Amino acid sequence: MNNLTFRNKAGLSAGFDKNGSALRLWDAIGFSHAEIGTVTPLPQPGNTKPRVFRLKKDKALINRLGFNNLGADAVKKNISAARKYLSSDFIIGVNIGKNKDTSIEDAVIDYKICFEKLYDVADYFTLNISSPNTEGLRTLQEDDKLSKLLGEIQDLNRELSDKKKAAMKTVLLKISPDIDKLSADSLYRNVIRHSIDGIIATNTTLSRPDMKSNSDEQGGLSGKPLKPLSDEILKLFDEMKKDSTGIKPVLIGCGGIMSSDDMKDKIKYGASLIQIYTGLIYEGPSLLKKILN
């Protein structure tokens, strides 16, 4: 992907290490990359507790954390401090978003602030426009709003790479599993138009497919029941890739990977890389070993 080489296909998904405080652990247990964040310009506490719920019978979680994080400056310090202890081929992605109090109209400003502040410490950036726990965030997936966001980020990317005489940063887009074919088409067109390097499919879902446990809590659902939804979105984007010509975005499969078979599915459906969150909670780090074997 761009100028990045991943030592294996498995990475830590965003939200597990919001502030980049355990980077040495993710490197040591064998992930090729860890996606830090979501980071916002200013620190914020997130929603009131309780805000994460285990649905054991379903091997799932519901969360409504709401981007609790220490803010861009503190995360930059954490990553800088950890870098010298990390393997040279360990890749750090920074997933960025907007503060709760920033309006959707001004959201682009927040993404740009994070991009600029974290530019020197991030190997790649992910634009998170798909978390269900920040009001209005998912509307950034709409055609006009998305075009403005991607256009302005890539302009800034070009400007900073000229200034620093370095290659442009890899930029990924993280999307929701709760989109229809029409939205997927417009997302894909925007990704191509603005030369976005890849798509992470997907974030958590607001739907509650075939649940065994009580799933009344508000928030995004992750883990096993999310997999069929995420798989469908992955397949949809893979089809669009096959039908298009020119530069094609890399697909990163995320959602409900609880076993090595689940990972194999994601690869079969078009993913070049995968990311894990909930599987790590239920299966522990041995899941990574099994996947990498």
Ligand SMILES: Cc1cc2nc3c(=O)[nH]c(=O)nc-3n(C[C@H](O)[C@H](O)[C@H](O)COP(=O)(O)O)c2cc1C
């Ligand atoms: C507790 C929790 C917090 C999360 N926080 C974030 C976040 O801050 N940013 C983000 O892009 N995704 C976040 N996610 C979504 C995950 O990165 C991932 O996309 C999703 O959980 C699906 O993968 P999984 O089924 O392997 O967990 C969060 C997920 C969970 C369970």
